[in-house]
Amino acid sequence: MAVTAVVGCGWGDEGKGKIVDALAAERHARLVIRFNGGPNAGHTVVPEVDGSDKPAWSGVVFRLHQVPSGVFTPGCVCLVGTGTVVDPDGFLRELAELEQHGVSTENVLLSDRAHLVLPMHRDRERLLEQAREQLKQGTTLQGIGPTYEDKMARIGLRLGDLLDGEYLDEYLPFLAEEHSRRLGALGGEPVSAGELRELCDRWAQQIGHRIVDSHPLVQRTLREGGDLILEGQLGACREIDWGIYPYVTSSGATAAAGAAGSGVPVTAINEVIGVLKAFSTTVGEGPFVTELFGAEADRLRYAGESESEHEFGATTGRSRRCGWFDAVAARQAAALNGCTDIALTKLDVLDGLLPELQVASGYEMNGERVEYVPSSTRRLKYVTPVYETLPCWKQPSRGARTWERLPAEAQAYAKRIEQLVEVPVTYLGTGPARLAMAKQTT
Structure with missing residues (x-):
């Protein structure tokens, strides 16, 4: 081996x-x-x-x-x-x-512990890069940094969470409120918990069979x-x-x-x-x-x-x-x-x-x-x-x-x-x- x-x-x-x-x-x-x-x-x-x-x-x-x-x-x-x-x-x-x-x-799989890049992560990265003005970092604006930020702050969503509807019902309102606060401080739009739930349900249907421990x-x-x-x-x-x-x-x-x-x-x-x-x-x-x-x-x-x-x-x-x-x-x-x-x-x-x-x-x-x-x-x-x-x-x-x-x-x-x-x-x-x-x- x-x-x-x-x-x-x-x-x-x-x-x-x-x-x-x-x-x-x-x-x-x-x-x-x-x-x-x-x-x-x-x-x-x-x-x-x-x-x-x-x-x-x-x-x-x-x-x-x-x-x-x-x-x-x-x-x-x-x-x-x-x-x-x-x-x-x-x-x-x-x-x-x-x-x-x-x-x-057919052999492409996803770890259930990997974190999800959500639309508000891309919004946050775009707004942060604009706010830096002369201190721009030249990111790809794919939302990577804010996703890892959520991971380290222990508030992120993981792929395995897509398969747990009860958890999503419980957690998404908090996540939407937290990101609405963050985006609002940068002049962004609020995040809808309902739209997040619809997105998670669609993803669960489309990629759920590939998510594994x-x-x-x-x-x-x-x-x-x-x-x-x-x-x-x-x-x-x-x-x-x-x-x-x-x-x-x-x-x-x-x-x-x-x-x-x-x-x-x-x-x-x-x-x-x-x-x-x-x-x-x-x-x-x-x-x-x-x-x-x-x-x-x-x-x-x-x-x-x-x-x-x-x-x-x-x-x-x-x-x-x-x-x-x-x-x-x-x-x-x-x-x-x-x-x-x-x-x-x-x-x-x-x-x-x-x-x-x-x-x-x-x-x-x-x-x-x-x-x-x-x-x-x-x-x-x-x-x-x-x-x-x-x-x-x-x-x-x-x-x-x-x-x-x-x-x-x-x-x-x-x-x-x-x-x-x-x-x-x-x-x-x-x-x-x-x-x-x-x-x-x-």
Whole structure:
């Protein structure tokens, strides 16, 4: 039995969905669990099958926001875990899109302990972001933060509550009154308990058969064996405790959070794959040490052979901020996660892009060299990167499935990142599709 946590070691958008899809298919995973976040995630997956008898979905670009990326592996149970927050309407739209392409969703389940994203959560987030004025955080406005806020304040609704009509009768009037008070303070409209009840009843009818107590499922899988994959959302650089606070997500995004958010004992995790892009990107506000601007940023933003590969958010469509690879942030993220391996994605988009590439191997602050990410986000604004220059490669790495097929300069780039991050670069993404991945075995 192998339990693998796949986590972001950047600011999100590293390609975790691609890695989870590829590993689940290769290993015939028995269970894949999304352990944090909600519809703010945007995991772009291009499942691909070799041979002449391909399913209709092979090669199609999917953007998964809540459904785990193991959904394309036959027989794999895909659990939206306890640590997530769920927007049922968005979840239903995802299922419908998958089914339209012939993907079976019968094994997609929801933990009864996961919390519900309600309409007033999106209203509150929108009003809070407006109220911040010059202090905007650049959220996705999906209601994620307010949902976790309710969870931590112990007033939230969980998916399992949808199946308990008596509890809803008792609790919804209080919840509506509390949120009416909060929204009213920000100039919002009151919340109707009756409308909330109608919404809950509809959701219970539509997704009630997918809601399960996940503990027996997880324990049975661990006991009987088979590969289990924990799929994280966002990355350590925007993690609630270790990210560039307050420009962070509202949930834990590390491998340790993967244990808590899935119900898998932390001692059962025997592999942690940290996913990094071959250059840095982020969406949202906050300091970004290696950021490029203008034409330099656009070269990275629009690199790739198809529009789906360009650097725009899969959830919001916002343009991603782009910069050189930040080895300081990556090394700290890998250490926090206890990474055993690195998956370096989008190596192929650098093919012949520039004569040379830059890698930030250190920071400078107040005239001194710094080898870590300062805990103060305000201080991080004044950090400057210390760059190394590496040659780019002219020969294509696109579609390479073996280490030997990679250009020598691409191998050297991956090896230098491996040295700086202090974790082996085992997987190298050479295209958006599942099979476009090389593995370093030496």
